[in-house]
Each structure stands twice: as C-alpha cells, then as structure tokens.
Amino acid sequence: MQNNKNNTEFNSETLSLVNRIINRYPQGKQKSAILPVLHIAQAENKGWLSAEIMDYVASLLDIQPIEVYEVASFYSMFNLQPVGNCMIEVCQTGPCWLKGSEEILAHFEKRLGIKPGETTADGKFSLKTVECLAACGNAPVIQVGTEYHEKITIEKADELLEKWQAENKCSHTNPYF
C-alpha cells in the first residue's frame, strides 16, 4: 500500500478541487461528495477505479471503504476494470436504435476488432454500449469522455476514429476542467 501511495494520491491542485467540492455540502455530510470525487479519481487513474484508489477516496471522505465500493459498483459510469486510453460509448436505446445505432456499433466493432466491454490489444480503445444519453433528437449518439458526438454516420465514425488515432486521444480527463 505504502509503495503505491504516490501513484494514488491526488496532487495539490486536484486536492484543492476536492476540498472545494466537499465544502458544498453541510458539515459532516462529506459523503455527499463521493460521486464527484470518484469521477475525478477515475479520470486520474486512467479511466477506472481500482480498490486502492477507492480506499483512498474513502480516506479523503472519512468513510468506510465498503461505502465506496457499494456506490462505485452501482453507477454505470464507473469502470471497475482497466479500460483503454479512449473509451467510445455507443448509445443503444430505442431512439438511437431507430436511427441506426446497431450499424454504428457494428462499424466500431469491425474497425477496432473488439466487442463492447473489450479493449484493443494496444490499449488505445475500449468500446462500451450505454443506455439513453438524452440526445435522442440527434440520434445516433456516442460519448467519448465528456464529449457528445451526435448524428453519427459511418463516415463520421471513420473521421472521428482517424482523428482520435492520430492525436492518441485520451478520454479520461478531469471532468471539471
């Protein structure tokens, strides 16, 4: 535990953001900050929540580790396994399906050679299916990090993929900045 301490702990800038967030809630209700802090922790930890980083979040919020595990495993945006550098999330619910999300998903699968839930061998991309992203008017919709990409076509998917490949896209950035 001690050896990895430096890898887990937030730097002072992130810590001050975390403290600002904790102060938004009444005294003694710091557990309220768990979702925002987990979002930050996940971004800092290459897009996933290890037990170690969840324990660190528990210590920051002065709660039991199990309380963090319970929460982290409930919300679908938290990944409890390592993911690729750039995670592509494809919406598959009714309105996106009506507008061809299955073809878009199949195209990403083909281009990347992976199925939803998997990561490419080079660790660059992960694919994930998600439920309604609330952008149905511009279906089909995908999300990468905090970016929405809407009215996706096969051509647009190719363009985006090439761009991300060229810039070595990382989707795990602090969502507050």
Added chain:
Amino acid sequence: MAKQILLNNINVPGLASYEVYRKLGGYSAVEKTLKNYTPDEVTAEVKKSGLRGRGGAGFPAGMKWGFIDKSTDNPRYFVCNFDESEPGTFKDRHIGQLNPHQLIEGMILGSYALGARSSYIYIRGELFYVLRIIEKAIDEAYRNGFLGENILGSGYSLDLHCHPGAGAYICGEETALIESLEGKRGNPRIKPPFPAIVGLYNCPTVVNNVETIANLPWIMNNGADAYAAIGIGNSNGTKLISACGHINKPGIYEIELGLPVKEFIYSDEYCGGILNGKKLKAVVAGGSSVPVLPAELILRTANGEPRLMSYESLSDGGFQSGTMLGSGGFIVMDETACIVKNLLTFSRFYHHESCGQCSPCREGTGWIEKILYRIESGKGSMKDIDLLTDIAKHIEGNTICPLGDAAAWPVASAIRHFREEFEDHIKLQRCPLSK
C-alpha cells in the same frame, strides 16, 4: 408561432453568459420577487398558475411546495432534478446548455419560496459538459450578487451548487436522487415519509424538474393569471416536447398545451411530417415509459375526437386507448419500425436501470428482456406473449418506486395494440419487417 416562455431567446448568441441574459431582462423576476413578495406569496402565485411538474408525473408544482414541513427548525432544501434520462427526452439539456441563467433564476425563486439556504442541481454525470456551463453561470450569478449572502440587500442568502450523477436512470426518481445526493447508491426510499417532510439529510426537501423550475421567472414576471391563460383545461402553460425518431425535423419544440397531435407531427413548424414520406405507425408520446399508441389512436381518441397535446387529452381512454404526456419525449415510428425490437431496447433499458432493491422489478425486468430477446430472434413461442403480459401485470403497482410501472407499461401496451406483430415474429421465426 406559439407562445414562447422557455425558448423565447434560445437562439440569441451568447445567451449562456450573464451579460446577454441580463440584457434580455434576465434576473428581473428575482429583483421583483425579493422586493415585493413574501415566500408564501411566491408559493401562492405558483399554485395559482397551475404549473405542473414537467418531469413526467405532472403533479401540481405549487401544491408540492405547499407540503413542505415548515414546523421544524431544520434547514430546508430545494433540489433541481436534472437527471434527464428517460429515453426520448432531451429537453432539459437544451435549457442547461443554452440558457443556464434561466434555470439559476428559477432556482433562486424556488429556494426563496421554500426558505432553502442551500440548493443543488443534480445533473446526470454523462452531461458533465453541461455541468461546466452551469457552474460557470453560477459563478457569474455569485459575482453579480444574485447568489450568496444577502441577495440584492433583501436579507435572503442562498448557495447553489451542481452535483453530478454517475450513470443511473433511477436517480431521476426523487428519493433515489436524494439518496444519491447524500453519497449513496440510488435506491429509492420507501414512502411515506415523503421528501417534503423527510428529504435530503432528513430535512424537508422539494425536488423539481429543470423545465418546471425554468418556468418560474416568467410566472413571477408576468403573473400567475397570464400563465394560467395559456394552455387548455388543467394543462396550463407551454410544454417542451423533444421529438425524435422517424420525423423530418427532430428537435425540441415549445408548444402551447392543447396543440393537436396531428399538427405537431405534420406541420412544418414542428416535426415536419414522417421521414421520407413514409406512413406513421406508432408514437410513444411521453418518454419510453408511457404506453405506445398506434397511428389511429395517437391522432384521434377512441371517441374520434382529435387528440391534443395535453395531460387530459393524451390520457383520454385510460391505458386501453390512451397514453400520457409524461416527460414530453415524443418518439415517432414509421411503418418500417419493428415494435418488438423497439420494445426490446426499452426493456433492456429498464433491466439495466433497475436498482435491484425490490423483487418484482429486479427479477421481472430481466425476465421480460430475455423473453423479448427470444421472440425477436425468432425463438419465441405463442405462450410467451401471455407470459409477458402476466409478468408486466405483476410488476406494475407492486414495486417501491415507479420504475416498475415504467418497465411494465411499454410491454403491456405494445402487446395490447400490436399483438399480431409479436405473433408474426413467433410464426415466421424472424422479424416480419426484415428483408
């Protein structure tokens, strides 16, 4: 052009900034209200306006405020439900992204009416980019004296914060939202007690939808009577309808309640008709939870009256021949859409989003998805159809929160109105619509 309350200035460049919003008359409702109204007078005004909750249930907003427990010394909380996740619904994002100050102004008014000193906007975690826009707007509001200590010298102080969710539709249910805001799993609470008595941190709390709150500045500026004059019957005011699916012009439209459905679908002012000139097959009028209706029943009630976009008209005929206005998520399907497959995506959604606390929803939603998957992939049997109806019937009404109902209604209605399509899948052992 219909009356515009919410989207009036939506296309003005820079509307998300304080300067532009202010120049267009923004925050005048806060100035007027803090100067001239007591908190109870604000509640009375909202009651009189007839504004109903825009998140889906349509419960009168002023009445909900009236339930708040003022007998304790505990703090009171006002919380904005920005967990917009109901498939087909994408109206709140539009407000948050393009007109955040309208939402903030509404939050100040509601908080003042309820006596809340710190309020929260709970926004779904996927919409972090909108959260950043709102946080920037909140900072501007603080800098300009509309938030913080002693707002405009009125003696009233308010802190406002955004709180991100992290991927859970169930947190749109108000007690699950409160649990989530407290840093817990989004498990709905068993009611009673209701949040107005025991809410956030066990204090009296009101949770309102984004659109509901965004209406407040207009109501306080123009008066309850002016608001009540808009709309039809008990459906006062305007409603944001987010239209998607097989239409020429998907998007967010502000309609005056009472607009004929036919006009909404076919006129160029709104959806602009069915994509590629195809035939209308079915509509899910109020977000994925509400019963799907076939073309003939969405355009006209069972009595042959033109169906209107209002709470009353859309629910005319009950679930036998009617549906609900719900959240205003208007999903249009043309003749090429497979009802069974569309339903499968909905049922997969509810299965995915069930919190797992109570047995009918936890077990029933997964069971429904598996059966639908079998039918859709050509492996269903005729008795599966009645089994689906029976499962849906026993989830409905038996769960802790309305997610169970929301999972059951689409199944029951799809079988009620499109039974033949299920039978065809089973007989042909494939989708009858696929080539």
Added chain:
Amino acid sequence: MSLVKVIIDNIEVEVESGTTILNAARKIGGSVVPPAMCYYTKLEGSGGYCRSCLVKVAQGSAKDPRPMPKLVPSCRTTVQDGMVVQNITSPEVMDNRRAITEFLLLNHPLDCPVCDQAGECHLQDLSYVHGLEETRTTEERRTFEPIDIGDKIKLNMNRCILCYRCVKVADQLTDQRVHGVLGRGDHSEISTYILKAIDNDFSGNMIDVCPVGALTDKTFRFKSRVWYTNPMDAHRECSKCGGKTVLWMKGDEVLRVTGRKDKYGELEEFICNDCRFEKKNPNEWIIEGPRKIERHSVISQNHYEKLLIEENNPKIKIEK
C-alpha cells in the same frame, strides 16, 4: 401510547398507534400473518424490499375510509384507527404473492437437496404455500461462485434474495461494516468487494438473520439435515452476549449453535461468535431442555421432543 383498532381479514385487533400492519397481524396470529422475507423486528429500517408481505388496504381509516390505490408492504405501513386490511381474504393479494414468490425463485438455483438451510428456509416455506407447481421460466439463471467470507461463514449468492438483513446486522451490531450490496439490479450481490474476511464478534448473526441458505455456518456444513438434529435451549455465562442459545445436537454431539428464534424466525437475542462457533462441547453449556419449534417446519416433524433425551444421551444433564 394511544390504541387503535384495525380489522385484518375480518378479525379486529387493538394495537398501539404506530404499529405496522404486519405486527398487528402477528398480534392476531395464525394464518392472517403475512410472510416476511426481509423485515426483521430488531433491525432498524428493515423491510419493504421483498414485497411478499403486500396486503390490500380496503379502508384507510375511520376518518378517511378511501381504500389505498395499490397493495402496500404490511411491514412498512402503519395502521390507522379503523383501517380495514385484507390479506388471505383478498384474491388479488394471493395472486400477487404467487407472483412475488415466482420472482424470488426466478434466479434461485432450487438446490434445496444440497442446501444446509433446507428445513428452516423461509423461501422454501413461501414456495410451499404460494409457489406454482411448475416453473414458467426457461431462461438461464444468473449465477455466482460460492465464496468464504471468513473461516466460519459461507456465502452462496445464488440463493440470496437481497433482503439486506445481513447488511443491517453489520451496520447496527458491529463497529465496522466490511460487506454490503454491490452491483445493481439483478446483478446485485452481497460482497466485501475485495476478498475480505468478515471478522468481528457478532458477524455470525448474519447467518441467523438470513432467511435463505445464502449465509450458512461453515462449522455445520453438510454435517446433518437440520431435521435430524435435536434443538436444545441452553445457556452459559458469556462476557460478550447474553449467552442464551440453541444447541443443535445429534447424540451428545453439538453440531451447531444458533440464537433462539421466535415463531417468525426472528432472534430473541443476538449472540456472539464465541458462543456460536467456539463452544461445541456440551459440558460448556447448561442445557435447559428441548427447544419448542412452533413453526410448521419439518424440524418439528421429527417429534424430537418425545425422545427421552437424557435416556438416549446419558452424558447430557438437563436442568430441571
């Protein structure tokens, strides 16, 4: 405390205001008592999850006689003066209870023949009374691997009905809860997340509050079917708990120690792990006599009380 009158299945009963419908029904007793799979009197905030105790409120109160629009969980709904409740007299309630039983069994492995809980399992009882004779599901059941949580407790998640009782035991009886409900929906599971032993003086009570065979006593594992054992009330001086237990004996051997359960399967007192796991020598106990098992359980089918225990087991001394 003021008293209120409530009618349940045409039987009137007077209870303190604030009493739940379930407890009012328990005051009447017999067949009008709804089954309770997740409610537990001694655990604060329990109940409301399993929905097996749903009842119909035909009249809300004398003041407001309107019926309640939906069936209500009797364990979480308090009575009002003049309330009229239907449990077994309502076909709607019985039909829904059939459905709830089916939901609870949907992903259950139905492995009673190899389950240590068989014979004292509330889900078994519920299915016996309310279940269908045939299963209507052909879908694959979701499965988990059984795991050890500590050296004394076995967790078989496949059997769990997510009653939350064990979580509440850890919350309310121990200083540090290390297990909880993880995941969501039908993938929810009782877990410590990282394989961690649940290790505190009162963790064994999780076994006793578990209504099914999800949490079982590893020290009793596969030793005997419960109905072949003789439950004996016993006590000892204990510094950690009241020391009042039931010894489940075969011959003069103590196969298992549990707390004393009432007729609804609820512990009269929680006991410590020393009493439960470490004291398997009958000489360490003062044996009071055969435990009266009031439920219509297979345990009582053994007619163990008729056995002359001292005659069969001369080593055991029963306190007179």
